[in-house]
Amino acid sequence: MTQPNDLPRRDHVSWDAARRVAHLVGRPQPAVSRALADAAGCVLASPLVSPAAVPPVDRSAMDGYAIRGPGPWRVIAHVAADSAASIELADGQACSITTGAAVPAGATSVIRDEDIELDGHWVRGPSAPGKHIRRAGEECQAGEVVLPAGVVVDGPVLGLAASLGLNRLTVIPQPVVAALITGDELVHQGTSGPGRVRDAIGPMLPDLITRAGARLGPIQHLPDTRTALAEALSPTGRPRAGGPTEPAGGLSGADLILVSGSSAAGPADHLRAVLSELGAELVVDGVDCRPGHPQAVARLGDGRLVVGLPGNPLAALSAFLTVGVAAISRLRGLPLPALAVAAIPGGVACHPHSTRLVPVRVTGQGAVPVGHGGSAMLRGAAGADALAVVEPGPAEAIAARLLPLDPGARPWGG
Numbered sequence: 001m002t003q004p005n006d007l008p009r010r011d012h013v014s015w016d017a018a019r020r021v022a023h024l025v026g027r028p029q030p031a032v033s034r035a036l037a038d039a040a041g042c043v044l045a046s047p048l049v050s051p052a053a054v055p056p057v058d059r060s061a062m063d064g065y066a067i068r069g070p071g072p073w074r075v076i077a078h079v080a081a082d083s084a085a086s087i088e089l090a091d092g093q094a095c096s097i098t099t100g101a102a103v104p105a106g107a108t109s110v111i112r113d114e115d116i117e118l119d120g121h122w123v124r125g126p127s128a129p130g131k132h133i134r135r136a137g138e139e140c141q142a143g144e145v146v147l148p149a150g151v152v153v154d155g156p157v158l159g160l161a162a163s164l165g166l167n168r169l170t171v172i173p174q175p176v177v178a179a180l181i182t183g184d185e186l187v188h189q190g191t192s193g194p195g196r197v198r199d200a201i202g203p204m205l206p207d208l209i210t211r212a213g214a215r216l217g218p219i220q221h222l223p224d225t226r227t228a229l230a231e232a233l234s235p236t237g238r239p240r241a242g243g244p245t246e247p248a249g250g251l252s253g254a255d256l257i258l259v260s261g262s263s264a265a266g267p268a269d270h271l272r273a274v275l276s277e278l279g280a281e282l283v284v285d286g287v288d289c290r291p292g293h294p295q296a297v298a299r300l301g302d303g304r305l306v307v308g309l310p311g312n313p314l315a316a317l318s319a320f321l322t323v324g325v326a327a328i329s330r331l332r333g334l335p336l337p338a339l340a341v342a343a344i345p346g347g348v349a350c351h352p353h354s355t356r357l358v359p360v361r362v363t364g365q366g367a368v369p370v371g372h373g374g375s376a377m378l379r380g381a382a383g384a385d386a387l388a389v390v391e392p393g394p395a396e397a398i399a400a401r402l403l404p405l406d407p408g409a410r411p412w413g414g
């Protein structure tokens with residue numbers, strides 16, 4: 001039965017409820033021990049504890065001279081960053097030193113090269129107790145917790161772990177996310193025309209999937225038949241070949257499968273029928289948002305999740321950022337991402353009963369709509385920083401939460 005476009009659908013859930021349900025439905029994998037080189041993108045399963053004090057000894061913060069007591073000082077040695085020699089200074093003595101080198105025992109400060117007057121073996125300069133010395137343990141003590149569990153392992157975290165002396169991390173592995181792109185009209189080269197639509201979702205998903213912190217599984221193209229979709233989503237997951245650049249491999253190893261197209265109620269839209277045939281549990285069956293209302297989330301009998309992305313490209317992107325990112329976050333062992341709030345200068349029109357997702361650029365003045373936000377368009381989103389989450393209402397919103405277009409950005413302000 002058709003539904004007038006301006007009435008809420010009774011089976012649709014609110015945008016916030018859809019995110020919450022999509023987040024609740026998945027189960028992260030058990031924690032594993034990983035070498036640092038293999039841990040990027042995973043989430044710490046236990047707190048990061050330093051095995052040693054950092055720095056382990058007092059170190060010079062500058063290239064210059066370590067001195068002891070009042071000057072002038074006689075230079076007795078040189079200490080480089082790779083020197084393990086044990087030197088002790090007496091009052092009136094100095095040694096030249098490089099940044100990061102262990103400060104000799106007894107040194108009271110370091111004077112920078114630029115501030116030194118050198119006269120043969122003697123140096124003079126302004127000294128202040130403790131100046132330019134990084135004290136042992138000032139970053140952390142042995143046994144100290146430096147990061148809690150639940151932090152995403154990224155470049156700075158890996159650098160920190162290495163500087164603490166760690167070789168492995170205990171992490172929750174990244175989920176594998178695959179995609180099925182459906183549509184008989186889709187082509188992969190050249191322009192769209194009558195009877196042919198250039199696939200915009202296949203090229204969009206790999207970057208989104210990896211930015212969301214998942215490992216990229218196969219991206220497969222399927223014809224618009226119920227059997228092809230049912231076969232691809234079956235436990236053995238063997239989709240038919242179709243696209244030009246498909247990586248090898250089935251879908252049985254995926255934790256989450258995105259299915260684009262096939263989400264509405266037309267004759268070629270088989271997703272819900274196939275999910276029912278496979279005995280899947282449909283946990284989100286439409287969302288009160290625009291674009292993206294036909295999005296869906298289901299759990300297959302073997303635990304794999306399916307996220308239905310509507311075929312219109314901005315609707316697919318909105319759905320990925322809404323329920324896709326929520327589901328992936330849980331599979332990674334992360335909470336539902338908190339969203340920052342921004343003012344919308346000039347306001348933006350609300351929809352009476354649906355949440356609007358509006359491409360915006362985030363500026364010093366707030367979130368500014370960029371236009372070209374129709375559900376079949378990507379022009380607005382491609383030049384935007386976020387989708388403004390505009391709550392339903394009778395008039396205009398002057399502020400909104402922001403759904404980042406880069407789902408991997410470290411959250412702030414939420």
Ligand SMILES: Nc1nc2c(c(=O)[nH]1)N[C@H]1C(S)=C(S)[C@@H](COP(=O)(O)OP(=O)(O)OC[C@H]3O[C@@H](n4cnc5c(N)ncnc54)[C@H](O)[C@@H]3O)O[C@H]1N2
Nearest residue numbers: 183197198199200201202261262263264269310311312315
């Ligand atoms: N009777 C109804 N019809 C439609 C409804 C509805 O509620 N009742 N909702 C409309 C909305 S809103 C959306 S969004 C779409 C969702 O459609 P499907 O998920 O079933 O996808 P398709 O019908 O296959 O495609 C819709 C549209 O998008 C184009 N498309 C599909 N895949 C791609 C792709 N990979 N790259 C670029 N463009 C793609 C496709 O050619 C169609 O133009 O349903 C509406 N209809």
Ligand code: MOO
Nearest residue numbers: 291292293315375
């Ligand atoms: O909701 Mo559709 O997803 O507007 O384009």
